[in-house]
Amino acid sequence: MLSLVIPIYNEKILINELATRVVKAIELFTTNYEIIFVDDGSTDGSLEALLSFHKENNHIKVLRLSKNFGHQSAFTAGLEYTKGDYIAMMDGDLQDPPELLADMYQKIHAENFDIISGKRTGRKGKSGLSIYTWLFHQIYSSLAGLKNIENTGNFSMMTRNALNAMLSMKEKNRYLPGLRSFIGYTHGYVEYIRDDRYRGKSKMSFYKLMILAADAIFAFSRFPIRFCIVLGIIGTIVFMVAGLYVLIAKATGIALFGWSSTMLSIYFLGSIQLIFMGIVGEYVYRIYKESQNRPLYFVKDFYSN
Ligand code: UDP
Ligand code: MG
Numbered sequence: 001m002l003s004l005v006i007p008i009y010n011e012k013i014l015i016n017e018l019a020t021r022v023v024k025a026i027e028l029f030t031t032n033y034e035i036i037f038v039d040d041g042s043t044d045g046s047l048e049a050l051l052s053f054h055k056e057n058n059h060i061k062v063l064r065l066s067k068n069f070g071h072q073s074a075f076t077a078g079l080e081y082t083k084g085d086y087i088a089m090m091d092g093d094l095q096d097p098p099e100l101l102a103d104m105y106q107k108i109h110a111e112n113f114d115i116i117s118g119k120r121t122g123r124k125g126k127s128g129l130s131i132y133t134w135l136f137h138q139i140y141s142s143l144a145g146l147k148n149i150e151n152t153g154n155f156s157m158m159t160r161n162a163l164n165a166m167l168s169m170k171e172k173n174r175y176l177p178g179l180r181s182f183i184g185y186t187h188g189y190v191e192y193i194r195d196d197r198y199r200g201k202s203k204m205s206f207y208k209l210m211i212l213a214a215d216a217i218f219a220f221s222r223f224p225i226r227f228c229i230v231l232g233i234i235g236t237i238v239f240m241v242a243g244l245y246v247l248i249a250k251a252t253g254i255a256l257f258g259w260s261s262t263m264l265s266i267y268f269l270g271s272i273q274l275i276f277m278g279i280v281g282e283y284v285y286r287i288y289k290e291s292q293n294r295p296l297y298f299v300k301d302f303y304s305n
Contacts, residue, residue, distance in 0.1 A: 002026065002033040002105065003084030006092045007074035008050065009040040014199040015049040018092055023057065025098040029105055036061045037092070038078040041068030054303050061305075066298040071204065072174045072212070073296045075154060079167060081302065088157040089176075094198035096155035103190045104157040114162040114185035117177075118155035120194045136213045144220035146181040152189075153177060161185070172289045172296065175216035182220070218282050225283060228276040235272065239265075 004026065008015070019035075026033050039047045039062060050062045063081055065074065075089055086108060090096050096118055104116040141149050154176060158166070165183040166176070181187070204212070218224065 001084040002030055002086045002088065002101075003082035004033065004035045004088045004090060004101070005038065005075060005078030005082060006035065006090050007038045007040050007071055007078065008042060008046050008092045009068060009071070009074070009203045010042045010044045010046060011092050011200060011203075012042070012044045012046045012049050014093065014197075015046060015053070017198060018094055019050075019053045019060065021094065022090075022098045023059075025101055029102045034059050034061055034082070034084060036063055036078045036081055038062075038074040039064045040071070040074035041065055051303060058305055062301075062303040063299060064301040064303070066300045069297040070208070072176055072215075075176055076167070076174060077297045077299065079163060082163070085160050086157055087160065087163045089154050091154060093200065093202075095195050096153075097192060097195065100155075100190055100192055101157065107188055107190060108157055108159070111188060112186070113188040115158040115180060115187045116156060117152040117180070117187065117189055119189040119191045120151045120153070121191045122193045124193055124195050132209070132213075136216075140178075140213070140216055140220075143217055143223045144178065146178060146220060149177060149181045156180065158185075171219065172292075172294070173215040173219050173286050174296070175212065175219060178216050178220050214282065218286055224279050228279055231272070232276070235269075239269075 004022065006018070006022070011018070019037075022035060026035070037050045037060070039050060047062070047064060050060075054060045054062050061081075063078055065077060069077070079087065079089065086105065088101055088104065090098065090101075100118060104118070107113060108116050137150050140146075156177075158180070162180075162183060162185045165185070166179050169179050169182075
C-alpha cells in the first residue's frame with residue numbers, strides 16, 4: 001500500500017485541482033493507496049473542501065490539527081498516521097508534479113531504494129525566493145555535512161523502514177529533508193523542474209523560511225559556534241598585539257591617545273560580542289525547546305473512513 005501525505009494551510013482555491021490530479025496520477029499505477037491531507041489549522045474552508053473529497057473517495061483521509069503548527073509539524077503528523085508500506089510526502093500547492101509519484105514508485109521497486117527524493121533541476125515561472133533557496137542549499141550542504149540534500153525538498157517517497165527511522169528522531173526543531181538525509185539507507189532521485197505554485201500565495205512567509213533555514217543549520221551543524229570560537233581566538237591575538245603596541249607607545253611617551261581609537265574598539269568588540277551571543281542564544285533557545293518536550297501537534301479529528 002502507498003500512503004501520500006499532503007499538508008494544507010488555507011489552500012481552498014486549489015484543492016479541487018489538487019485532489020483530482022493526485023488521485024488520477026496515483027490510480028494510474030496502484031489502487032491500493034491512501035492520501036492523508038493534513039489540515040494545518042486552515043481558516044478559509046479548506047477543511048470542508050477536503051471533507052467533500054473524503055466523502056466521495058474513501059482512500060482520501062483528512063487529519064485535522066487543532067491549530068496551525070507549521071509545515072514541518074503538519075508533515076510529521078500526517079506521516080505518523082500513515083499505514084502504507086511506501087510513504088510519499090508532497091506539498092499541496094502542485095509545485096511538485098504528482099505525476100512523478102509513478103516514477104518514484106517504479107524506481108523504489110525496480111532498484112530497491114529505501115528513499116527516493118525529487119531533485120529539482122530548475123524552476124518554472126517567477127520564484128523570487130529561488131536565489132535564497134539556492135544560497136541556503138549551498139551553505140547547508142557544506143555546513144551540515146549531509147549528503148543527498150542539494151536541491152531536494154520535502155517531495156519524496158520512502159519505505160516503512162526508512163520512515164520509522166526518520167520518525168524515531170523526536171527533535172522539535174525539525175527539518176525533514178535534513179532528517180531524511182541523516183538516517184542513511186539507500187537514496188535515489190527522480191529529477192524534475194519545479195513548477196510555480198498552481199494558485200494562491202505562498203504560505204511560507206520570508207520570515208517562516210528564515211526560521212526554517214536557521215532550524216536546518218543549527219540542528220545539524222556546529223559550525224556557527226566553532227566559527228565564534230575561532231574568531232574569538234583570532235581577535236584575542238590581534239588585540240594582544242595591539243595592546244602591546246599601546247603599552248610600548250605609552251612607555252616611550254610618543255603617543256597621544258585619542259578617544260576615537262578607544263571608541264572604535266568598544267563599538268567593534270561590542271558588536272562582535274552581540275553577534276556571538278546571538279549565535280549562542282540560537283543553541284540555548286533550541287535546547288530550551290527540546291527540554292520542554294511539548295508535542296509537535298495536537299489532532300482535533302481524523303476522518304479516516
Ligand atoms: N503549509 C502548512 N502549514 C503552514 C505553511 C504551509 O501546512 O504553516 C503547507 C501549504 O499549504 C503547502 C505546503 O505546506 O501545501 C508548502 O507551503 P508553500 O507552498 O506555501 O511554501 P513554499 O513552497 O512557498 O516554500
Ligand atoms: Mg510552494
